[in-house]
Amino acid sequence: MSVRIVVMGPSGSGKSTVGAALAERLGARFVDGDDLHPLTNVDKMAAGIPLDDEDRMPWLGVVGRTLAAETRIVVACSALRRRYREAIRAEAPDAFFAELCVERETLAERLGGRPDHFMPASLLDSQLDALEPLADDESGVRVDADLPLAQELATIREALAAVTGTPGEAQSLR
Structure with missing residues (x-):
């Protein structure tokens, strides 16, 4: 059975940590969506300039194709809108x-503790402004990321x- 999961949220939400743990428990490949950005996007964010849709859409296509190419994969990707x-x-x-x-306060604190990351804390508000939470008609779940990792x-x-409808997948996450 195919398992294709995107762990999403703003920078500092724990996507990489949760995504890597999830992939390990599922016996799936983990990909950090940050690694799929073209250099122009990374340079722009590192300079404190928010990405626009023209920057994001080609990258999101790569994220989708990366998911589609695997049968068991977890990708960390903001996917804000x-x-x-x-x-x-x-x-x-x-x-x-x-x-x-x-x-927001927790995100700001986490971002402040990551001085070597290309995504500066100054872009947090632009990410939160863009955030459209998962809707009820979307395949997914909203997770309180302040919980311990095991509960997430x-x-x-x-x-x-x-x-x-596959309890076996659920069991493998324990």
Whole structure:
């Protein structure tokens, strides 16, 4: 059975940590969406300039094609707006999204502790302004990312099992 999961949320929400742990438990490949950005996007963000849709859409296509190319994969990707998730789904229609929900203050604190990351804390507000939470009609789950990692994974596990109808996938996340 295919498992294609996008762990989404603003910078500092824990996408890479949760995504890597999820992939390990599922026996899936983990890809950090940041590694799929073209250098021009990385340079722009490093300079404190928010990406616009012209910058994002080609990257989101790459994210979707990366998902579609694997049968068991977890990708960490901001996917902040519904149209961004739709761009990913255009390439990987069965993608399941796990949105990590974190308070702004916590995000700012986390970003302040990552001086070597190309995404500066100054872009946090632009990300939060762009954020459109998962809607009820989207395949996915919203996760309180202030919970311990094991509880975050359990929330994703239960939601994934409900969507796929495959309790075996849920068991592998324990």
